[in-house]
Amino acid sequence: MGGLRDKLLHPDVIAAFVEAYQREYNAARQADIATRRGKEANWRRSGSMYHPSMKEKMxxxxxxxxxxxVELANPRDEGPLRLHQA
Structure with a gap:
């Protein structure tokens, strides 16, 4: 049992886990940021056009x-949290 614990808690295994976790976490945060920026761009565009023939689309x-x-007024968190390597 001790050997298994020593292998699972080996610094190289922990370092590999932390590196993979940071990479995936940061990629997910970047995707969230990109989605938010796209929504903000749509919001800006929707406020700048009008023509009577576009009433339904408008x-x-x-x-x-x-x-x-509503979604932008209630963000999931207070901004991107980036994890950095130690």
């Missing part, structure tokens, strides 16, 4: 804009 965009405003 209504849909306004609904989407409102949904995005």
């Amino acid at each position: 209504s849909a965009l306004e609904e989407r804009r409102t949904a995005i405003e």
Whole structure:
């Protein structure tokens, strides 16, 4: 049992785990940031166009804009947390 514990807690195994975890965590955060930036860009575009022939499309965009405003007003956390190697 002690040998198994020593192998699982070996510094090289822990270092490999931490490195993989950091890489995956940071990739997920980058994807969240990219999604948020895309939503912010959609929000800005939806507020800058109008033409009477686009009334139906404009209504849909306004609904989407409102949904995005609600989502942006209630972020999941307070910003990106980046993990760095020690």
